[in-house]
Amino acid sequence: xxxxxLEQTLGQPRQTxxxxxxxxxxxxxxxxxxxxxxxxxxASDGHGNxxxxxxxxxxxxxxxxxLRRMVLVKxxxxxxxxxxxxxxxxxxxxxxxxxxxxxxxxxxxxxxxDESDVANQQLVDxxxxxxxxxxxxxxxxxAGDWKQFLEGHAERYKIPPHEGALAFFARVAPLxxxxxxxxxxxxxxxxxxxxxxxxxxxxxxxxYYGEMVIEAAGTDDEFKTRVNLRSAKDGSALIREGRSAxxxxxxxxxRSKGGVSASPAPDDxxxxxxxxxxxxxxxxxxxxxxxxxxxxxxGFDVRLQxxxxxxxxxxxxxxxxxxxxSQGERIRLIGDNFPGEVTPADVxxxxxxxxxxxxxxxxxxxAVEVDVSAGALSGRRDVAFRHSAIEGALAIYDRIDYIKxxxxxxxxxxxxxxxxxxxxxxxxxxxxxGPDGKRHTPDDVQLGPVDVTWSIEIFYATADxxxxxxxxxxxxxxxxxxxxxxxxxxxxxxxxxxxxxxxADGKPLVGKAYLVVTVPFYTFNGRRYVRDLERWxxxxxxxxxx
Amino acid sequence: xxxxSLTALLVTAASLVLLPGPVSAHHGWAxxxxxxxxxxxxxxxxxxxxxxxxxxxxxxxxxxxxNQKWQGELTSLNRLARKGWTATTMEAGDDxxxxxYRARNGVLVIRISKIxxxxxxxxxxxxx
Numbered sequence: 001x002x003x004x005x006l007e008q009t010l011g012q013p014r015q016t017x018x019x020x021x022x023x024x025x026x027x028x029x030x031x032x033x034x035x036x037x038x039x040x041x042x043a044s045d046g047h048g049n050x051x052x053x054x055x056x057x058x059x060x061x062x063x064x065x066x067l068r069r070m071v072l073v074k075x076x077x078x079x080x081x082x083x084x085x086x087x088x089x090x091x092x093x094x095x096x097x098x099x100x101x102x103x104x105x106x107x108x109x110x111x112x113x114d115e116s117d118v119a120n121q122q123l124v125d126x127x128x129x130x131x132x133x134x135x136x137x138x139x140x141x142x143a144g145d146w147k148q149f150l151e152g153h154a155e156r157y158k159i160p161p162h163e164g165a166l167a168f169f170a171r172v173a174p175l176x177x178x179x180x181x182x183x184x185x186x187x188x189x190x191x192x193x194x195x196x197x198x199x200x201x202x203x204x205x206x207x208y209y210g211e212m213v214i215e216a217a218g219t220d221d222e223f224k225t226r227v228n229l230r231s232a233k234d235g236s237a238l239i240r241e242g243r244s245a246x247x248x249x250x251x252x253x254x255r256s257k258g259g260v261s262a263s264p265a266p267d268d269x270x271x272x273x274x275x276x277x278x279x280x281x282x283x284x285x286x287x288x289x290x291x292x293x294x295x296x297x298x299g300f301d302v303r304l305q306x307x308x309x310x311x312x313x314x315x316x317x318x319x320x321x322x323x324x325x326s327q328g329e330r331i332r333l334i335g336d337n338f339p340g341e342v343t344p345a346d347v348x349x350x351x352x353x354x355x356x357x358x359x360x361x362x363x364x365x366x367a368v369e370v371d372v373s374a375g376a377l378s379g380r381r382d383v384a385f386r387h388s389a390i391e392g393a394l395a396i397y398d399r400i401d402y403i404k405x406x407x408x409x410x411x412x413x414x415x416x417x418x419x420x421x422x423x424x425x426x427x428x429x430x431x432x433x434g435p436d437g438k439r440h441t442p443d444d445v446q447l448g449p450v451d452v453t454w455s456i457e458i459f460y461a462t463a464d465x466x467x468x469x470x471x472x473x474x475x476x477x478x479x480x481x482x483x484x485x486x487x488x489x490x491x492x493x494x495x496x497x498x499x500x501x502x503x504a505d506g507k508p509l510v511g512k513a514y515l516v517v518t519v520p521f522y523t524f525n526g527r528r529y530v531r532d533l534e535r536w537x538x539x540x541x542x543x544x545x546x
Numbered sequence: 547x548x549x550x551s552l553t554a555l556l557v558t559a560a561s562l563v564l565l566p567g568p569v570s571a572h573h574g575w576a577x578x579x580x581x582x583x584x585x586x587x588x589x590x591x592x593x594x595x596x597x598x599x600x601x602x603x604x605x606x607x608x609x610x611x612x613n614q615k616w617q618g619e620l621t622s623l624n625r626l627a628r629k630g631w632t633a634t635t636m637e638a639g640d641d642x643x644x645x646x647y648r649a650r651n652g653v654l655v656i657r658i659s660k661i662x663x664x665x666x667x668x669x670x671x672x673x674x
Contacts, residue, residue, distance in 0.1 A: 114597070114624070409596045440595075440633040459617075460577055460653050491599075514596050 026054025026142065026175065031089040033082060041074065053094070055145035055175060059101060059138050060091040060247045061108055088221070088247065095248035096140065097183035098281060107134035109276050109289040110296035112410065112534045126162045131535070136169070140177065143170040183249075183281075190221055190246055192283060195307040197336050199315050200229060200290075200300040202269055203406075204425035204477050207232040209315045209334045209364075212304060221246045225256060232318045232334060238269055252277035252286065266423055267298055267478060277302065295413060295422040295533060312337045314388040320448025321395040321430070322353070325374035330359065331394075333366040333385055342366055348384040349394055352376025372396060378432050379445055395447050397432040402439050402503075403450050404429050405477075405496040405513035412471070413531050414485035416520035422531065426477035428452040428496035428511055452477075452496040456515075459491040470517050481517050490517045578647040578657040586616060586656070590640040590663075595633040597623045602658070604642055618644050618658045625671040636663045 028048025029035055035050070042051045049055075058066075064087050070076040078086075095101075106113040115124055115133045124133045141149060146169045154161045192214050200208040210229035217224040227240040242256025252275060259270025274296075277288030284306050291299035305313070318332040333347065344355040347366065352373045359367040366385070380392035406427050413422030430450040434443035454473045461467075470490045471481035479494060491514070498509040521530040521539070528543075529536040588606035600620040605613040620626060636642065640663050646656035661668050 408594075409598065438634065439637070460649050460651055460655055462651055462653060510592075512592070512594060514594065514598070514601070516598065 025049060027057070027094055029054060029093075031086075031093075033085055034089055037076065037078065037082065037086060041076075052145065052148065053090070055142040056149075057094045057096060057140040057175060057180065058091075059096055059108060060087055060251060060253060062138050063087050063090040063094075088245070091247040091251070092249070095251070096138070097177070097179035098250050098278065099179040099183075100140065100177065101138075101251065102278065104134035104137050105276075105278060105288075107132050107138065110291050110299075110533065111289065112407075120164070120168055123162060123165055123168055126159075126165075128535075130157070130538075137173060139169075140173045140175050140180070141169070142175045145175070146170050146173075186249075186281065190249065190283075192223060192246065192279065196286075196304045197307050197313060197315055198227060198229060199303045202298070202300055204427045205267070205269065206234075207316060207318075208238060208269075208300070210238075211307065211336075217243060223254075225254065227256065227258070232316065232332070240270075240273075242275065244275060246279070250279045250281065252279060252288065256290070266293065266421075267425060269300065271298070273300070275302075277304070293423065294420040295411070295531060297412075297422055297424060307336060310337060312339060312386055312388055314383065314385040314390055316390065317383055317393055319394065321397055322370070322372050324352070324372055324376045324378070324396060324398050326372045328356070329370050329372070331368055331370055333368065333383070334364065335366075335385060335388065336364060338363050338366055338385070344368070346386050348382075348389075350381025350383070350396075352396060353381060353394070379435075395432070395445050397430075397445060397447055399432065400430040400447060400450065400498075400501045400509065401433040401444075402431050403452070403496060403498055403501070403509045403511040404431065405494055405511040407513060409514040410516075411531075411534055412479055412481045412515060412517045413520050414471075414481045414517060415483045416485050419520040419530070421481050421483065422518075422520075423481070424479040424494075424515060426454070426473070426479065426494050426496070426513055428477065428498070430498075430501065430509075450496075450501060450509075451499045452511075453499060455495045455497070457493040457495060459493070479515065485519050487519060489519060491515075492517055575647075575657055577649055577651070578655075579650045580647050582648040582650075583645060583659075584648050584656060585643065585645040585660075587641075587643045588616065590636050590642050591615075591638055593633070593636045593638075595623055595626070595631065595635070600626055600631070602636065602642070602644070602661075604644070614654060616654045616656070618646060618656050618661075620658050620661075621671045629669045629671055631668070635668065640664055 026049040029050050030048065038050055038053055042053060044050050067078065067083055067086060071078055115128060127133050127136050147166055150161060150165055193216050194214060196212045196214060198210050198212050208229035208231055210227065212225055212227045215224045223244045225242045225244060229238040231238070238258055240256045240258035242254050244252055244254025246252055254275035255272060256275060257272040259268070264270045271292045273290040273292045275288065275290045277286045279286040286304040288302055289299045290302055312335065314333055314335040316334050318334065322329055338361060342358050342361045344358060347355045347368055349355065349370060353376065354371045356369045356371055359369055361367070376396050378397045379395070381394045381396060383390050383393040406429055410424055411422065412424040415421040428450045430447040432445040432447060433439050434441060434445055436443050454475060454477050456467050456470070456473050458467060458470055469482060469486055470492055471479060473479045473494055477496070494513040494515050496511045501509045503509055518531055521528055523542050526542055528539040530539045531537070586606050588604040590602060590604050592603040594601040600623055602618040604616050604618065606616050608614050643662045644656065644658050645660040646658040649655040658670060659672060661670055
């Protein structure tokens with residue numbers, strides 16, 4: 001439960017009222033530009049506190065939204081460099097501790113996320129009519145500031161004030177928390193420059209392995225990057241270059257681009273991406289998402305770990321599962337700094353899996369031949385090269401019991417005038433039933449992608465319904481909606497039928513994903529709404545020509 | 547909100563975030579006729595415990611003994627989960643009796659209002 005987790009993260013603030021800042025107090029502002037620009041309208045208390053600013057903390061995106069509103073609504077005059085400086089200062093001195101930011105990182109990473117498990121569901125229902133609940137939980141405020149915010153919010157958006165909202169937010173998201181105090185007291189010296197090892201996954205396409213070289217660019221917290229990745233599937237190279245900034249000592253925000261094509265295909269990983277990553281406080285690793293697309297529907301799931309010269313490091317393997325009793329299977333271990341001499345004893349694939357021989361090896365790859373005993377227990381195995389291990393990297397299975405088409409429920413969008421389409425990549429994932437012998441239970445073993453044939457089926461379709469009105473799905477599971485909107489939403493099954501695996505009756509295994517293909521925008525009561533992730537955005541009054 | 551001038555203003559700052567708005571994006575229930583209720587007895591062939599709607603696929607024998615492929619729609623996973631439903635609430639092969647509203651266009655789909663699996667009545671939330 002997100003709310004409960006948050007309360008745990010914040011260390012039961014109800015029991016620590018002394019940590020709360022009295023109303024009227026706050027976090028002093030010391031930056032001259034922030035004082036000059038914000039202090040022009042917001043009063044100062046003579047102790048460095050500026051009203052409505054010193055009493056709130058949030059992410060870089062949160063502060064950027066505030067600046068946007070101040071420019072649009074309040075007529076604040078701000079140049080791009082000034083905006084950058086102010087967002088940087090506020091995100092660092094009035095940001096979130098990593099422990100506070102982590103539970104809501106999916107929002108910044110632009111992932112569709114089910115928020116139905118938050119403790120206060122009534123409040124969630126009220127907030128998520130317009131935005132993610134994570135957006136609200138990305139803020140920390142004094143009780144007085146929460147009160148002012150909620151009253152202003154209700155007035156601005158003409159919504160009834162929610163009974164209990166103030167008590168909830170004041171309790172779970174106060175301005176001063178033990179995590180923030182601890183984070184503030186740690187050293188903030190950044191030393192991200194150097195070579196990092198990268199593991200990146202693009203759903204439905206491939207796993208990539210390689211390196212990111214980070215160089216300081218101008219100031220301490222701005223960087224140039226060069227990423228060199230290699231596909232685990234076909235060995236093709238992907239080179240990306242970019243620039244990034246680090247906020248509050250851990251929050252990486254950047255952009256990068258790869259390839260030479262001026263207009264790559266929508267799903268081409270060479271497209272320009274926005275990078276959102278979270279560096280560990282010891283600066284030894286990072287994780288996040290690099291995403292692109294009209295609806296941010298494409299993305300790399302990325303993990304970084306700092307390269308250590310001379311240290312052999314296993315990053316991944318090119319297989320996800322092996323069947324019991326299989327013999328002479330070839331597996332490639334991908335990594336960094338593998339030594340010149342390698343023996344089968346250096347590689348461990350867990351119980352029931354024997355490394356027969358080393359086929360080949362280099363500094364970044366070791367190919368091995370393995371046997372799986374017929375009696376090996378189904379389940380996940382750690383894979384290790386000497387002391388470098390990856391937990392649960394390989395699954396051993398006796399049979400594939402069912403397949404899932406994933407994501408199991410999602411969205412795509414038709415195109416429209418000035419509105420690019422929203423695509424969707426699907427994957428068919430095999431599962432073994434797990435120790436309890438029952439399908440669709442938590443102990444089921446995920447086995448990785450299965451070779452399938454893809455098709456679509458429209459809900460309520462009659463005999464004369466043509467699926468190409470809605471779109472088509474490629475042989476690789478890539479759904480392309482129709483270029484022209486049929487001015488209606490469609491619910492569609494995206495169906496994966498296994499080419500080889502069959503059920504107990506000898507029929508091919510089938511998995512279905514629930515896809516809603518939406519119009520790109522619609523008008524209602526004179527206002528225009530456009531899609532953003534899984535919800536509609538009020539784009540303002542309908543203008544001439546729309 | 548999408549505002550190109552401000553986007554340009556802040557383009558080199560942190561990543562942009564749009565203000566989300568008020569409507570979810572799946573179909574409503576207008577495709578079903580509340581005046582056309584049917585009760586069916588059959589066998590589950592698949593159960594999709596998913597958003598935005600949970601779906602039961604089931605076979606019903608017609609008067610000639612041939613299997614007809616039917617689909618029954620329920621509310622969302624989130625709502626049913628709060629009523630105690632899980633992905634294993636029903637499985638292929640389970641005996642099932644359903645009552646619901648038929649699709650207006652005549653296809654073999656119903657919006658489920660009552661459901662019993664293996665003789666046990668389940669709580670159905672008729673929300674969206």
